[in-house]
Every structure is written in structure tokens, then in C-alpha cells.
Amino acid sequence: MSLSQRISPAARLLLPSFVVILIVVAVPLLFSLYTSFTSYRLTRPDSILDVIGFKNYLRLFASTEFWIALGRTIAFLTVVLxxxxxxxxxIALLVHQITLGQRAIRTIVMFPMMFSPMLVGFQFKFMFNDNIGIVNHILQHGFGVTQAIPWLVDGKLAFFSLAVAEIWNSTSIFAILLLAGLMAMPQDPLEAARVDGCTSWQAFRHVTLPFLMPFVYIAMTIRSLDVGRAFDIVKIMTDGGPAGRTELIWTLAARAGYEDARMGYANAMSYIAVLLSIAFTLYFFRKLNAARQFLNEADA
Structure with missing residues (x-):
């Protein structure tokens, strides 16, 4: 019996998909992992054969710039999430209370997540511009602010501006997932809580919120992967400035790889960032399983 006859029809149907995934995903991943153990420079193609072991990783661990960027990335992720x-x-609680036109409002709530992060970056870059930005225009003409505020020049304000842009772009993901949780929630526990004399806050704290926690952790998992690799908005709005005060780990990796041509070093940095994302994902999965177990025990 030939090899083609041994393979089941279902496996033969899936084979092209596996080949495409192998070429598009697995090969670049393995290549980048290999180059992280080399001194590969874009300007010296022959250096891809220069295997140096863990030297790139050791240089990273000894780099103050890397640790600052890593800490700033974790802080950015924590604040934004x-x-x-x-x-x-x-937003989900407000939309859930609306009975007339809720479908249209749900569609409007989803609008920000439909925009490209690069487009959002350009939008907020001009909005926060200290000379022509609409934010300073409103503050000066509506609230009596006398001097233009350097939103993208001051380090702390630039970090705040990046967080605002990221939050505007992706809050709708939480809103939609939590709204789905509210719509799927059974009404019997809430009615029982009202009969027992619970206030609205007590019913929300002890009934609604525990039911929503699995949805919260699902959204946290999805967004932690997105925010952990934040690049587009930061690159467009500040490019890591001023003086590197908004440099995140992915912008630092891009700078090392494409501006300094140290691709092996940049790939090593990228894999540490991937491990960070995996750690956050595992953490939220553990929280998700704990929330599900709590609900199961409550139902029992």
C-alpha cells in the first residue's frame, strides 16, 4: 500500500492547510529563533552563520535600557488593561439597560475597534499636537488654559497620551464581551437577590460581577496579547520619545533590528517579549478557570 493510500481522505483535505501554516508560521518562527542565537546583522548576510549561543540574551539581561523598556511595557499593559x-x-452595563435601539448602539460601540491602530495613532498624534491639536484648542478656548500643553513632548504626558489612544481603540472589545455576558446571564439569581432585600450594588457585587468574571478574563487574555506587542500606535505618536521615555519593548526591538541592523539581538528581545505575553496569558487562564470553578460551585 502506497503512502497516499495510507493517508485518510480527511487528512488529505487538511494537508494543504498544514503546509501553508508550516510555511507562513512555523518556518519564520524557527528562523527567528535560530537567528536569536547568532550575531546576525542585516548589513552582513554572512553573519547569519555566526552562532554565538546565549550571548544576545546575556547582553539583554545586562542592558539597563532593556529592563526599563520591559518595566514600562508591563506598566503600560497594566494601566491600559x-x-x-x-x-x-x-459601557456594557449602560447599553444593557437600553431597550430601544440597542442593536444600533452595539454597532456604534464596536466602531473604534474597526479602525487600524496606525490610523488611530495618526489621529491622536494630531489631536495631541501642542500647536495645532484640537485638545489644546479646546483647553485654551473653553477652559482658559493660557499655555499649550506638550502632550507628546513631556515624558509622563506622552505616556498618558499613548494610553488614551490605546484605550479608545480597544475598550469596545471589553464592552462587547461583557455585554454578551450580561445578555447570557440568567435572571433567577437577580430576582432571588431582590426578594432577599439586596440593594442594586449588593446584587451587582455578589451576583452579576461573579457571573461576568469569566468574560472579563477572556477579554483580559485577548487584550494582554495585543497590548503586550503594542507597536503601531507608539511608533506613530512618539516613536519611543521623548528621549526614550515611551520606549516599549517592541519599539526597542524594532529599533535594534531595523535601525541598528542587529537582527539577532532584536530577535532575542522579541522572544523575551513573547515569553512575557505567554506568562500573562497563563495567568489570566488560571483566573478564568478559578472563576468558572467558583460559578460551578455556586450553582451546585
Whole structure:
């Protein structure tokens, strides 16, 4: 019996997909992993054969610039995720209370996530511009601010501006997922809580919120992967400036790889960022499983 006859029809149907995935995903991943152990430079193609072991990783661990960028990435991720969750929860609760035109409102809520992050970056770059930006225009003509605020020049304000752009772009993900959770929630526990004399806050705290927690952690998992690899908005709005004060790990890796041509070093940095994303994902999966177990025990 030939090899083609041994392969089942279902496997033969899936084979082209596996080949495409292998070429598009697996091969570049393995290539980048290999180059992270070399001194590969874009300006010296022959250096791809110069295997140096873990030297790139050791240089990273000894680099103050890398640790600052890594800490800033974690801080950015923490701030953005928590604010998106709170705002998304508030939007979901408000939309859930609406009975007339809710479908249209749900569509409007989804609009920000449909925009490309690069387009959002350009949009907020001009909005926060200290000379022609609409934010300073409103503050000066509506609130009596006398001097233009350097949103993208001051380090702390630039970090805040990036967070605002990222939150505006992706809060709708939390809102839609949490709204789906509210719509799927059974009404019997809420009615029982009202009969027992619980206030609205107590019913939300002890009934609604525990039911929504699995949806919260699903959204957290999805967004942690997105925010952990934040690049587009940061590149467009500040390019890591001023003086590297908004440099995140992916913008630092891009700078090392494409501006300094140290691709092996940049790939090593990228794999550490991937491990960071995996760590956050595993953390949120553990929280998700704990929330599901809590609901199962409550139902029992």
C-alpha cells in the first residue's frame, strides 16, 4: 500500500492547510529563533552563520535600557488593561439597560475597534499636537488654559497620551464581551437577590460581577496579547520619545533590528517579549478557570 493510500481522505483535505501554516508560521518562527542565537546583522548576510549561543540574551539581561523598556511595557499593559476593563464594564452595563435601539448602539460601540491602530495613532498624534491639536484648542478656548500643553513632548504626558489612544481603540472589545455576558446571564439569581432585600450594588457585587468574571478574563487574555506587542500606535505618536521615555519593548526591538541592523539581538528581545505575553496569558487562564470553578460551585 502506497503512502497516499495510507493517508485518510480527511487528512488529505487538511494537508494543504498544514503546509501553508508550516510555511507562513512555523518556518519564520524557527528562523527567528535560530537567528536569536547568532550575531546576525542585516548589513552582513554572512553573519547569519555566526552562532554565538546565549550571548544576545546575556547582553539583554545586562542592558539597563532593556529592563526599563520591559518595566514600562508591563506598566503600560497594566494601566491600559484595567482602565479598559472598567470603562468596558460601565459601557456594557449602560447599553444593557437600553431597550430601544440597542442593536444600533452595539454597532456604534464596536466602531473604534474597526479602525487600524496606525490610523488611530495618526489621529491622536494630531489631536495631541501642542500647536495645532484640537485638545489644546479646546483647553485654551473653553477652559482658559493660557499655555499649550506638550502632550507628546513631556515624558509622563506622552505616556498618558499613548494610553488614551490605546484605550479608545480597544475598550469596545471589553464592552462587547461583557455585554454578551450580561445578555447570557440568567435572571433567577437577580430576582432571588431582590426578594432577599439586596440593594442594586449588593446584587451587582455578589451576583452579576461573579457571573461576568469569566468574560472579563477572556477579554483580559485577548487584550494582554495585543497590548503586550503594542507597536503601531507608539511608533506613530512618539516613536519611543521623548528621549526614550515611551520606549516599549517592541519599539526597542524594532529599533535594534531595523535601525541598528542587529537582527539577532532584536530577535532575542522579541522572544523575551513573547515569553512575557505567554506568562500573562497563563495567568489570566488560571483566573478564568478559578472563576468558572467558583460559578460551578455556586450553582451546585
Amino acid at each position: 484595567n482602565l479598559e476593563m472598567l470603562l468596558g464594564l460601565g
